[in-house]
Amino acid sequence: xxxxxxxxxxxxxxGVLQALWDDxxxxxxxxxxxxxxxxxxxxxxxxQKLLERLEQKGCVARNRAAxxxxxxxxxxxxxxxxxxxxxxxxxxxxxxxAPVLTHLLKxxxxxxGDRKELRKLxxxxxxKMP
Amino acid sequence: xxxxxxxxxxxxxxGVLQALWDDxxxxxxxxxxxxxxxxxxxxxxxxQKLLERLEQKGCVARNRAAxxxxxxxxxxxxxxxxxxxxxxxxxxxxxxxAPVLTHLLKxxxxxxGDRKELRKLxxxxxxKMP
DNA sequence: CCCAGGGTAAGACAAACTGTCTGAACTCGC
DNA sequence: GCGAGTTCAGACAGTTTGTCTTACCCTGGG
Numbered sequence: 405x406x407x408x409x410x411x412x413x414x415x416x417x418x419g420v421l422q423a424l425w426d427d428x429x430x431x432x433x434x435x436x437x438x439x440x441x442x443x444x445x446x447x448x449x450x451x452q453k454l455l456e457r458l459e460q461k462g463c464v465a466r467n468r469a470a471x472x473x474x475x476x477x478x479x480x481x482x483x484x485x486x487x488x489x490x491x492x493x494x495x496x497x498x499x500x501x502a503p504v505l506t507h508l509l510k511x512x513x514x515x516x517g518d519r520k521e522l523r524k525l526x527x528x529x530x531x532k533m534p
Numbered sequence: 535x536x537x538x539x540x541x542x543x544x545x546x547x548x549g550v551l552q553a554l555w556d557d558x559x560x561x562x563x564x565x566x567x568x569x570x571x572x573x574x575x576x577x578x579x580x581x582q583k584l585l586e587r588l589e590q591k592g593c594v595a596r597n598r599a600a601x602x603x604x605x606x607x608x609x610x611x612x613x614x615x616x617x618x619x620x621x622x623x624x625x626x627x628x629x630x631x632a633p634v635l636t637h638l639l640k641x642x643x644x645x646x647g648d649r650k651e652l653r654k655l656x657x658x659x660x661x662k663m664p
Numbered sequence: 665c666c667c668a669g670g671g672t673a674a675g676a677c678a679a680a681c682t683g684t685c686t687g688a689a690c691t692c693g694c
Numbered sequence: 695g696c697g698a699g700t701t702c703a704g705a706c707a708g709t710t711t712g713t714c715t716t717a718c719c720c721t722g723g724g
Contacts, residue, residue, distance in 0.1 A: 416712060418625070432671085446714045452672080453712080471720065472671060485626045486637035489619050496548070496615045501638060502648035507616035508631060509655045518632040519656050525639045526649050526656070546683060562700085576685045582701080583684080601691060602700065 410479065410487055411461050420454045421463060421477055421484075429467070429476035540609065540617055541591050550584045551593060551607060551614075559597070559606035 413421060423438050424430060430438075432451050440447035455475050458464035465478040479487075493501040514522075543551060553568050554560060560568075562581050570577035585605050588594040595608040609617075623631040644652075 414711060448671095449715080450713055453714090456673090457711095481627065482633060482637055485623065485634055486641060488622050488626060489634055489638060490642070492618050492622055493615065496618060497611065501642055502644055502652075503612055504615050504619055505635065505638065505644075505648075505652060506655065507612050508619065508635065509652065511616060512620070512631055514632055514635075518635075521632075522635060522639065523653065523656050525636065526653050544682060578700095579686080580684055584682095586702090587682095 410463060410484070412488065412491070413458065413461065413463060416450075417454050417458050417461075417463075420451060420458060424464065424475065424477040425481045429474050431472050431474055433472075435475070540593065540614070542618065542621070543588065543591065543593060546580070547584050547588050547591075547593075550581060550588060554594065554605065554607040555611045559604050561602050561604055563602075565605070 419439055420435060423435050427434070427438065432448060432455065435455075436443055436448045436451045439451060455464055455466070459466055459475075463477065463479055463484070465476050467474040467476070490501065493504050497503065549569055550565060553565050557564070557568065562578060562585065565585075566573055566578045566581045569581060585594055585596070589596055589605075593607065593609055593614070595606050597604040597606070619634075620631065623634045627633065
């Protein structure tokens with residue numbers, strides 16, 4: 405299953421994506437006002453270019469119906485973070501992420517509630533991969 | 535604990551790091567022979583430059599005792615992967631990695647043995663952070 | 665009608681990054 | 695002292711990244 409052919413995004417692109425996650429579908433104008441308050445025409449163009457690149461990367465969908473296009477994130481925050489973490493694990497240790505999980509559990513402090521949740525997930529039967 | 539001030543590494547740098555992880559401390563010559571078999575003087579210089587950058591990034595330690603320096607990874611594979619995953623989670627969702635763990639557990643298939651290990655880790659009392 | 669204000673599209677641009685490569689100086693054993 | 699092997703310093707082209715400019719296209723109000 406081709407899950408993570410979605411490339412990484414740059415810092416500025418991430419800013420736009422975060423804004424879309426927070427505010428929902430928006431126009432360039434709305435995004436510009438949020439990301440560059442008191443920003444001029446050039447910042448508007450910057451956001452425009454960032455959205456164009458995000459669209460090519462498959463992270464943003466553009467609705468061309470109206471004259472003024474409306475942009476929306478085409479991937480949820482959680483899925484994106486998950487894919488990105490998986491990509492890092494893939495690149496660095498060849499896909500076996502169990503050691504990574506172990507390391508994270510050892511070094512991160514996790515609340516009791518979250519631990520409970522994780523325990524529950526671990527106890528569910530894992531669907532077999534073909 | 536200033537854990538993750540270690541920056542990311544590029545693809546070529548990662549190749550060198552992997553070689554160091556696999557083979558242990560090595561000289562430039564050994565690394566060049568491994569990474570660029572039948573490589574000439576220029577590849578030697580390439581490895582040299584990559585090691586220099588890795589040293590600056592704090593990923594590689596150089597032993598200058600002998601005339602021919604010996605290089606070693608200054609971070610274990612597991613710690614590096616962990617730090618990198620943590621950095622990604624930090625950048626993308628502000629440090630709370632529990633949702634990431636949840637997502638990974640949900641979407642990745644993990645062997646029963648590994649699940650057992652993770653369960654055990656989850657059951658140990660978490661040391662309180664100051 | 666026309667034209668001003670907002671929108672899109674296309675691309676130029678400098679700065680930084682990446683991988684590669686060149687040249688000079690330096691050290692050792694013979 | 696020579697030559698092979700090493701370190702050091704930096705040049706270099708190709709790509710990426712964030713910014714910005716320009717030209718063009720709609721649409722609504724006078």
